[in-house]
Amino acid sequence: MENDKKCGCGCSSNASNSAVGTPGFVCGWQDANGEKIQRVSSKLDFNDIIGALKVRLALGRDDYKVEPGLYCIGRPGSDSPVLVTANYKLTFDILRKETDGLSAWILALDTKGVNVWCAAGKGTFGTEELIRKISAVNLSKIVDHKKIILPQLGAVGVAAHLVKEATGFNVHYGPVRAADIKKYISDGYKKDDEMRRVTFNLRDRLTVIPVELVMAWKFIAGIAAFFLFLKAFRGKFLWKKVARDLVPSIGGIFAGVVATPAFLPYIPGRAFSVKGFISGVCWLALSGFNFGFTVREWIANFFMIAPLSSFFALNFTGATTFTSQSGAEYEVKKTFKLMKYSFILGIVLKILSKFKK
């Protein structure tokens, strides 16, 4: 590549490419319709990988985005495919990595740094924004065909027939996963059922667990503080005794946040609250036999652990790819109050057990 560059600094003296502040993934420029379009690299560098890791672990995931607009990969011409995506950098990076070796235009919509599916649900990856961007980048001057490829999940926010009406461009809903893009294009914009289906396998589930854990940390800290506070009333401070209270309850949260998602298909029940309840009771049994609970401890811990695990399992519905709002509403209505009262009862029993022997 003749006008490659390493980073955005150092190129500002060159008037022909206004490279001031160009992001690290831009590796050159492409002339199209009298304009210079940023060419992106299909290689992810150290910063991209660290950035992805950070958002996966929910450390500073705000504002992880690229500038919306037109980019290109490879050496596209007026007959090259147009791929539409979101301006969430994680999404954008996956797309450029998976289009290695392809020559195509990439149109990033302004989704406020949210991924395609969620943004489509919120309407930012939507009909209006797509129409706006097609005209803003003068797409009909860049390519001489009328086909644009959208990720299939973008269909939640985009009405293909309205885009056609407003711009003349035909929306082709491509595969769900960027990994299938090259095959989709080489097969003549055709996809099989597998490319069309959303999955939620073990790897998908494990990927979202860290974020769920980060969301739960306040709860974990709150419970730890509660037990340490209770202990403060009882003179001698023994780690063994603290652990006897802490481990079952905090483990109950982990049963909901980690174990339930990990073993999701194998835990009986369809309702997440039920699955979480089952994981919670399993954990209760494990820790009960381990610590040799008294009858009162079994009861108090049951009322603590069951709702905790059930609640966090229920919250996992939001991270899945197959739960409906009607179903989640139904489940919340049926179980939320029960969880609340059970948890309060558990707390009360725990407090009582400290004052009576």
Add this chain to the structure above:
Amino acid sequence: MKLEYLSEAIKLTLDEEKCVGCMMCVNVCPHGVFEFSEKKAHIADKKSCMECGACKKNCPVAAIESGSGVGCAYAIIRGMINNTAPDCGCSGDGNSCCGKG
């Protein structure tokens, strides 16, 4: 192993009279809910529907009615507590439910 969720409450209907057989719903459904035969779409697997609303949005003759919202209990509970519509609180910058690339 196919994961299934509570299916009793799912809102999804297709008016086969109106259907013009464009196959858009078959094409955009991420869970294979529709099948196509005799030039019309049919609902074949309603219990897999997650109410994403893609079929409804892309039906050019408005033959499909579907719920469209987030299947996220956290958002629903937040909505319940704050007395609003379900809201996951990640409208701008993504968090728990918006973590997937």
